[in-house]
Amino acid sequence: MxxxxxxxxxxxxxxxxxxxxxxxxxxxxxxxxxxxxxxxxxxxxxxxxxxxxxxxxxxxxxxxxxxxxxxxxxxxxxxxxxxxxxxxxxxxxxxxxxxxxxxxxxxxxxxxxxxxxxxxxxxxxxxxxxxxxxxxxxxxxxxxxxxxxxxxxxxxxxxxxxxxxLLVPSASLVGYTSAGKSTLMNLLAGTDVSAHERLFETLDPTTRRVEMEGQCTLMLSDTVGFLRNLPHHLIAAFRATLEEVTEADFLIHVVDASHHFFQKQHEAVLEVLDELGVKGKPVITVFNKSDLIHDQYELRRLVADTPNACYMSAHTGEGLKYLQRLICKVIGEMMNRIEAIIPYERGDLLAMCHDRGRVIAQEYLPEGIYVQVEISPDLADKITPYAID
Ligand SMILES: Nc1nc2c(ncn2[C@@H]2O[C@H](COP(=O)(O)OP(=O)(O)OP(=O)(O)O)[C@@H](O)[C@H]2O)c(=O)[nH]1
Ligand SMILES: [Mg+2]
Structure with a gap:
């Protein structure tokens, strides 16, 4: 430090x-x-x-x-x-x-x-x-x-x-300082956020709309890094980060798996999240910096032991596909799946399904357009009048 x-x-x-x-x-x-x-x-x-x-x-x-x-x-x-x-x-x-x-x-x-x-x-x-x-x-x-x-x-x-x-699901990158959040943000969102081995490189949150290879879309935020025993008045001062974290639909917890004390850092972040009153949000755990780890077996075991986890290197891009799939999976679980017949005059609803949700099937019928769609609960409400059982 x-x-x-x-x-x-x-x-x-x-x-x-x-x-x-x-x-x-x-x-x-x-x-x-x-x-x-x-x-x-x-x-x-x-x-x-x-x-x-x-x-x-x-x-x-x-x-x-x-x-x-x-x-x-x-x-x-x-x-x-x-x-x-x-x-x-x-x-x-x-x-x-x-x-x-x-x-x-x-x-x-x-x-x-x-x-x-x-x-x-x-x-x-x-x-x-x-x-x-x-x-x-x-x-x-x-x-x-x-x-x-x-x-x-x-x-x-x-x-x-x-x-x-816009009702696009939102996620915050959280994690110990220097875990690689900003590097991952740059990789996923194509941003130019400063990433550095210095501690606390990021102070102000950055948010971008990110598309996962056309499969799903989210608003992703990079936030300030956490630290063991983060002093309380510091937490209180970083409201911008706090808001991003507390308002996000889910969290992506980046762990520097190559760090000697990564388990301690992992726990410290969970403790800070707890102190911030963040509970019950889905969390994806990313064991990062896999390029620095020789024991791939250990990494796999970690991933297997942690729910919704993957390992990757934000530096080389290794494992990115797994993370993207995981993100889409978590978003999918937050979405409602609906089958409906949308009347032809409600083209706006059909457009909404395509813009904000994931259309799984679509067919033109005499009485309207049949769709099967995964969409956020708020938007699902608009379609339920036309839903079929
Ligand atoms: N070898 C390797 N280095 C990485 C990887 N990801 C990040 N780094 C490096 O780790 C350092 C910290 O990365 P950052 O992205 O700034 O970390 P951060 O979590 O945003 O850190 P703070 O903003 O300080 O909280 C930088 O020097 C990165 O180049 C990785 O997968 N492999
Ligand atoms: Mg950063």
């Missing part, structure tokens, strides 16, 4: 404690060792791979004589570097300020110092003006950001609603 933030790691310490020290997190003796090693290595910044209380962070920073960053702050810094759109920037600023608020002490703040030129992180922090702000001002800024985000969210909901009127 530190490297993803653009930092050069010059030294590492691994510590075991039964309980975090309330004052320094790592214990006073360890804090003194950190100071020595910071001096030796000439480090600008110390990163602790867990979350610190504001007091621990302050004390440790005093002991080390350099800035101390905890896990959440590091993630926030990566987010700040990745944010590209206005909404992305609003989300990151909101999350940073929420993190900052309990850490404001009137003697300057950790967050603002990173944003400045002092630290080793070249990021866009909340900005210099925040340095002088008191809690009240931060709170009012948080309120203003929330309002701005509300507007953006409302605007998108309008878009989503008109998208829903």
């Amino acid at each position: 530190a490297e993803s933030a653009g930092l050069l790691v010059v030294d590492e310490m691994h510590l075991h404690r039964y309980e975090p020290d309330p004052r320094y997190f790592i214990g006073k003796g360890n804090a003194e060792e950190v100071y020595m090693r910071v001096q030796d290595a000439g480090a600008d910044v110390v990163i602790v791979g867990e979350d610190l209380s504001p007091t621990q962070q302050r004390n440790l920073s005093d002991a080390a004589t350099v800035e101390v960053i905890d896990r959440t702050q590091l993630i926030l810094n990566i987010f700040a570097q990745r944010a590209r759109t206005a909404e992305g920037n609003l989300q990151v600023e909101l999350a940073q300020l929420q993190y900052l608020l309990p850490r404001l002490t009137g003697r300057g703040t950790q967050m603002s110092r990173i944003g400045g030129s002092g630290g080793g992180l070249a990021t866009r922090g909340p900005g210099e003006t925040k340095l002088e702000t008191d809690r009240r001002r931060v709170r009012s800024r948080i309120a203003a950001l929330n309002n701005e985000l509300d507007e953006v969210v409302q605007h998108r909901q309008v878009q989503n609603r008109s998208r829903r009127k």
Whole structure:
């Protein structure tokens, strides 16, 4: 993560404690060792791979004589570097300020110092003006950001609603950061979404209409990657992603099967989904990066043990056909199959069957057009008046 933030790691310490020290997190003796090693290595910044209380962070920073960053702050810094759109920037600023608020002490703040030129992180922090702000001002800024985000969210909901009127089934790509969601999005949708081995490459969701070789059509969204113990206020800030995920008809969970800890990552994503209140949606599990795996037997076993799963390489395209078939299968299961005789004057309904559904059979009869079609439940309602048993 530190490297993803653009930092050069010059030294590492691994510590075991039964309980975090309330004052320094790592214990006073360890804090003194950190100071020595910071001096030796000439480090600008110390990163602790867990979350610190504001007091621990302050004390440790005093002991080390350099800035101390905890896990959440590091993630926030990566987010700040990745944010590209206005909404992305609003989300990151909101999350940073929420993190900052309990850490404001009137003697300057950790967050603002990173944003400045002092630290080793070249990021866009909340900005210099925040340095002088008191809690009240931060709170009012948080309120203003929330309002701005509300507007953006409302605007998108309008878009989503008109998208829903098309009644094409929608799916969200979800998964651990760097699992290959954007790479898969590009492969399926022919998009040009940025894919990179850096963490959290994607911050803003992208949605495209995708056709699976004429067999089925869906609206596919690429979303922000998840992470083990994703801090809660970060989740709250990423409403755009949340909405895509909670509003999708089904999810495509991309797992980097070549990763040493892919099982843990798999579980972490399921946990985050649970926290987001996403339950009961159909999930397709894609074991990705098969090109990096030698043991194909293991992959097959994984797929066999997981419902609605396939393995593939978003990089080489291997296994793409299986995924496409799986997607059409899941969509098919969500659709209603109807047989109807549509009167000749209702050509609009016939056109709808062809545009939005999958016509399995069609025949011109004297009393109308016989169709057998798979179509979403909402559209099926329009045809049921002409349905035959
Ligand atoms: N070898 C191999 N590399 C892959 C495959 N899929 C993705 N990658 C690489 O994995 C890295 C991460 O891919 P992304 O598509 O950016 O991953 P992501 O899930 O969108 O990541 P975030 O946006 O950070 O959540 C990139 O360097 C990709 O080129 C694959 O099937 N095989
Ligand atoms: Mg991505």
